[in-house]
Amino acid sequence: MTATAPKPAKLVVEGKLVIEGLGKRYGATTALEPSSLSVAEGEFLTLLGPSGSGKTTLLQLICGLVEASEGRVVIDGRDQSNMPVHQRDIGLVFQHYALFPHLTVAENISFPLKMRGRPASEIESRVTATLEMVHLGHLANRFPRELSGGQQQRVALARCFVYQPSIILMDEPLGALDKKLREHMQIEIKRLHRESGATIVYVTHDQEEALAMSDRICLMNHAKIEQLGAPREIYEKPRTAFAADFIGISNIFRGRWDGNGAIETAHGRFNLPAGAAPEQAENALVVRPEHLHIGARDGNAISGKVSEIVYAGSETRVIATLADGTPLVLRLGPDEAVPRIDEIIVAGWARDKAVLVA
Structure with missing residues (x-):
């Protein structure tokens, strides 16, 4: 008789998923610096960052596809760091749907329930309910080859949701879809x-996707967590120049604090937000395009030559070139006057609309 591995002891930790000092090294290469975070039950957390930032490594460590070099993974209060992937109560959805081509939609969705030995009556009721949840009840008897890309992705999602895993991990699940279908599937998820x-x-590496879908975003860079917070917090209050530059469009002015409420940059002297207290001499001031307007404001003014105008319906994006060739981006509302190409403009912003970052 095969011995059954003992269940890991229950720990006193808070969160549906708790990562404590989790790290991964391949020889001299660090794929993930020791990292810690907690995910609440029912939360939608997005791991966002450029290629090589460590986000996929962290996901693989959570599900057990990769063995950690240090730290632990705690799910539902139990240390599952040394459990194989098939014993962790985790559902996985990848960019490639991996549907069984010889099985119908209903059979694909029922597969994980059959593998777990669920009763036939339960399988039937769960598959029916899940098909309705993903709006595919009318396609239950079709095969994957008879479905569109979006429908196949919904089958893959349904196959994961149907057995109600403790945690669902999704690795770039919409990467193979076109823009319009991708946006539709964001709403569906x-x-x-x-x-x-x-x-x-x-x-995901798609910043707009992360902003649209998440309860919180874990922004990653150089194999570590750069900033963790709600989408609005990360967009409006970035803590570093990388966070400001990666999420959305930013105008970033680097310089030195003058010790008296302003920062001296190559483009001029700009007033800091009220109450800003630089922790170091070298800093950067971040101004989002929607906060820049034609004309000086609160003593902040910068001039440039208009090089491009992009009409986008609800807004007009104006790109001006500063004296050293740096682009300056403004988003003008429908009621604001739009300058002409090659026109020299002066732009400014209210001091409290800027953010001081390291």
């Missing part, structure tokens, strides 16, 4: 998350 109450950890 948000709806599924809301209706199911599932805990989701989602990997």
Whole structure:
């Protein structure tokens, strides 16, 4: 008789998923610096960052596809760091749907329930309910080859949601879809998350996707966590120049604090936000394009030559070139006057609309 591995002891930790000092090294190469974070039950957390930032490594460590060099993974209060992937109560959705081509939609969705030995009556009721949840009830008897890309992705999602895993991990699940379908599926995944109450950890390099879908974003850079917070917090209050530059469009002015409420940059002297207290001499001031307006404001003024104008319906994006060739981006609302190409403009911003970062 095969011995059954003992269940890991329950720990006193807070969060559906708790990562404590989790790290991964391959020889002299560090794929993930020791990192810690907690994910609440029912939360949608997105791991966001450029290629090589460590986000996929962290996801693989959570599900057990990769063995950690240090730290631990705690799920539902139990240390599962040394458990194989098939014993962790985790669902996985990848960019490639990996549907069984010889099985119908309903059979694909029922597969994980059959593998777990669930009763036939339970399988039938769960598959029916899940098909309705993903709006595919009318396609239950079709095969994957008879479905569109978006429908196949919904089958892959349904196959994961149907057995109600403790945590669902998604690695770039919309990467193979075109822009319009991708945006539609973002809404679908948000709806599924809301209706199911599932805990989701989602990997993407798409900043707009992360902002649109997440309860919180874990921004990663150089194999470590750069900033963790709600989408609005990370967009409006970035803590570093990297966070400001990676999420959205930013005008970043680097310089030295003058010790008297302003920063001296190559483009001029700009007033800091009220109450800003630089912790070092070298800093950067971040101004989002929507906060820049034609004309000086609060003593902040910068001039440039208009090089491009992009009309986008609800806004007009104006790109001006500063004296040293640096681009300056403004987003003008529908009621603001739009300058002409090659016109010299002066732009400014209210001091409290800027953010001081390291």
